[in-house]
Ligand SMILES: C[S@@+](CC[C@H](N)C(=O)[O-])C[C@H]1O[C@@H](n2cnc3c(N)ncnc32)[C@H](O)[C@@H]1O
């Protein structure tokens with residue numbers, strides 16, 4: 012596997028230089044000149060831990076959560092006050108863990124963000140189904156949250172029990188969502204679980220839209236090597252069939268495909284922290300992507316708090332990009348929206364897309380993976396499957412290795428990918 016990813020990386024970056032992440036960082040972050048900048052805040056607490064989950068999280072403990080939020084607010088001020096005035100940003104997303112466990116602090120966190128940034132497209136937050144009750148939703152709404160994403164995984168008991176999760180009651184969700192509506196209500200599901208069928212998924216999507224969702228995300232199950240989950244991934248052929256069937260179903264229903272895994276029943280409903288040209292991340296494990304660097308905060312909650320209390324950023328690793336490496340990052344994450352506009356690429360890099368990747372675009376068109384219209388390259392159904400396939404590959408070759416190390420070491424010396 013790593014042979015193929017290495018070859019692809021060398022070809023696309025036109026260099027044998029690997030992606031090198033080093034244990035060093037800039038205390039000053041040049042985000043002022045970045046357009047289309049997004050913000051992300053990580054809250055790493057959960058009531059119980061799911062064994063399939065790769066994210067940075069620990070069991071909730073009030074004392075540690077209080078300390079963490081104080082550090083988080085300090086980090087926001089440390090970064091935000093590097094420039095005078097307020098920087099315009101597209102959006103703010105809270106992810107986790109289970110951010111609603113810190114619901115009573117959200118107002119303070121958002122106030123800190125608003126001192127330095129102007130958010131133009133709303134604030135999103137991930138929810139566990141247990142958090143979907145009138146009281147919590149009202150607290151979120153009052154704090155300024157406009158979009159929510161609920162981690163359903165499946166409405167069917169057999170898959171919830173495979174994943175070790177509790178049954179979700181759709182009627183209870185409906186009642187709470189009716190009382191406290193949000194601009195975007197997304198529900199996320201895991202697909203490609205053992206023996207999962209098209210009917211199973213179709214039914215999940217129908218239930219989601221009927222109980223108040225206007226957006227769904229269907230993520231393929233990824234079997235991370237460092238998790239203790241024994242659930243195995245579905246074979247490639249079966250998975251492709253399922254993905255094509257479910258995509259066709261959503262398109263036939265008239266839902267809008269706004270990213271590779273997401274569909275919405277109304278065009279305005281959007282929930283994605285991924286498709287930003289640049290982003291600033293706060294909290295442990297949060298990542299920051301700027302014009303020429305990508306950095307990742309430590310996964311260790313206590314070490315994160317300690318660093319911030321010492322008035323230092325909690326960056327664990329930084330990669331300083333070559334131009335081609337940055338282009339690959341740009342194309343990979345922009346393609347997540349299923350579209351790449353050649354004008355946006357040229358605006359970002361000052362070089363025409365065709366000049367840099369004309370051959371790859373020609374091949375992708377020849378194989379029927381993309382179509383071009385008015386300078387916008389759109390993925391076909393086939394292209395979306397191969398993107399998914401490559402993303403899975405990338406996740407298992409790169410993210411799995413990196414997160415596997417970072418879960419054990421707070422500040423590793425160096426990681427080469
Ligand atoms: C941080 S959780 C969502 C919020 C909340 N903590 C919860 O569990 O409902 C983010 C989402 O990632 C997805 N996820 C977690 N582990 C995954 C895996 N191994 N493969 C694919 N998706 C996964 C799940 O759909 C989950 O809802």
Ligand code: SF4
Nearest residue numbers: 057060061064107108
């Ligand atoms: S899936 Fe959600 S609740 Fe489960 S461990 Fe991951 S973040 Fe926590």
